[in-house]
Amino acid sequence: MDKVAIAGYGITKFTKDDSKIESVLLNSSRNLFRNSPNLTQKDIDAVLVSSNNNSKYLSAILSEISGIQPKIAHTVESLCNSGTNSIVAGYSYIASGLADCVLVSGAERYDSPGQILEWDKFRGEFKHPIFWASIFSKAYKQKYSIKDEDLALVSVKNHKQSINNPNALSQKEYSISDVLNSKKLTDDLRLLDCSRPCTGGASILLTSEEVCKNFTDSPVWITGIGQKTTSASFTKNLTFDNMESTKNAAIRALQMSKHSVADVDVMELHDAFSVCEPMALDSLGMTQEGKGMDMVKEVYETENTKINPRGGIIGSGHPLGATGIAQTIEITQQLQSVAGKRQVDNAKIGLVHNMSAASTSSTVLVLEN
Amino acid sequence: MNFESELKKGNLVISECIDCKKITWPPSEFCNQCLKETSWRKCSDLGKIIEFSKQNDIYFGIIQFENSIRIMGKIISGNPEVGKTVQVVECGVSDSEYVLKMKVVEE
Missing domain, CATH: 2.40.50 (OB fold (Dihydrolipoamide Acetyltransferase, E2P))
Known part of the structure; x- marks a missing residue:
């Protein structure tokens, strides 16, 4: 099986702009071409688009407006982990020998239809994601004796870290009391505990080992992949204080990379809501069950930015189809030591955790330089 | 008869496999274990x-x-x-x- 490299990337600023989805896709792809001077349209074998937008055949449209005539072109849609799932699809084309060079582009608008799940009717009138997040928060707090002010630290940390991310939606710091005093959505969730939908795009160039040297001197390798889908309905989660699909995906991604969780130097976690960060740390095996919040406190107090250095989803914003790709770009930049003010010292092994539909599906990637 | 038409009448029903008797949820015409047909019955309140x-x-x-x-x-x-x-x-x-x-x- 061929090795697969990340050989280039491009991203847009995440905003509340009312841009056309096609423009958002093209903008991050143009940035990718600008960052990869040796890359031409003819080099690209496959164009994969990650989006929950209702527009059809966006990969053909992106190919047309960017002057590419790919062998393979299609959309990948799986709600909030569409981004990493499209990277896995691109990886598979290269590893199988069907393609050498794949453009993966994710984009979403602030009003994405991916935020409400029509299938999951058994949430009744409680379909909005804030309700599953409230149930997760309540269950996690209860089980591990964690308080609202503890969870608020996730939001404080990630908003603070997003200040150094010029593409982030949020450029403002908040205190614990700001989070606790922000609008109360339910008894277990405040407005500042939530990531926000936004408009944004992120593109990545995947290549075979042989081709990557044409485009970059510092490739980053995808060495571990784990995916798991347990169901399509929130209430089918067996428990509400951990992420079963994440546990499963993490074990397999780490096994494939031949690393242990302790080897990971830097990670982007799917903090759609504050509670998701400590839960993800538990479920990935970074900490013992219920100790995720201790790890968040420790990194915050020691000014260690290895968890969500770009500000995570809470700080950066959540353009669903672009999120997993933006997370992967961040880890790529960290492993190339080009993350500027966000740089984590001596990062060699990185991890991406991207999930969807109230953690009923998770994707975990391990990256190495 | 289906789940939604019954719910509209105020009845909560569930789909139970006619063969293996497992309950499929979300409700479905077919069992998600053995893929045989299901029948509808009233759910406990x-x-x-x-x-x-x-x-x-x-x-x-x-x-x-x-x-x-x-x-x-x-x-x-x-x-x-x-x-x-x-x-x-x-x-x-x-x-x-x-x-x-x-x-x-x-x-």
Whole structure:
């Protein structure tokens, strides 16, 4: 099986702009071409688009407006982990020998239809994601004796870290009391505990080992992949204080990379809501069950930015189809030591955790330089 | 007959396999274990609170029925606690959304 490299990337600023989805896709792809001077349209074998937008055949449209005539072109849609799932699809084309060079582009608008799940009717009138997040928060707090002010630290940390991310939606710091005093959505969730939908795009160039040297001197390798889908309905989660699909995906991604969780130097976690960060740390095996919040406190107090250095989803914003790709770009930049003010010292092994539909599906990637 | 048409009449029904007797949830014409046909039957109106929270003055929670299926709905009276029994007081379809209202059964 061929090795697969990340050989280039491009991203847009995440905003509340009312841009056309096609423009958002093209903008991050143009940035990718600008960052990869040796890359031409003819080099690209496959164009994969990650989006929950209702527009059809966006990969053909992106190919047309960017002057590419790919062998393979299609959309990948799986709600909030569409981004990493499209990277896995691109990886598979290269590893199988069907393609050498794949453009993966994710984009979403602030009003994405991916935020409400029509299938999951058994949430009744409680379909909005804030309700599953409230149930997760309540269950996690209860089980591990964690308080609202503890969870608020996730939001404080990630908003603070997003200040150094010029593409982030949020450029403002908040205190614990700001989070606790922000609008109360339910008894277990405040407005500042939530990531926000936004408009944004992120593109990545995947290549075979042989081709990557044409485009970059510092490739980053995808060495571990784990995916798991347990169901399509929130209430089918067996428990509400951990992420079963994440546990499963993490074990397999780490096994494939031949690393242990302790080897990971830097990670982007799917903090759609504050509670998701400590839960993800538990479920990935970074900490013992219920100790995720201790790890968040420790990194915050020691000014260690290895968890969500770009500000995570809470700080950066959540353009669903672009999120997993933006997370992967961040880890790529960290492993190339080009993350500027966000740089984590001596990062060699990185991890991406991207999930969807109230953690009923998770994707975990391990990256190495 | 199907789940939604029955719910519109105020009946909570579940799909049970005619062959292996397993309950498929979300409700379906076919069993998700053996893929044979299912039949509809009335669901118990007593459920157990798995988890709950509160928005404004209204409690909402995940309720498990027949040790198997789980639905989110409103708990409109009583003091909810995880593990307590609730009874369905109203179910139906409103603006194409499923509505489930329950009360806590104090023991």
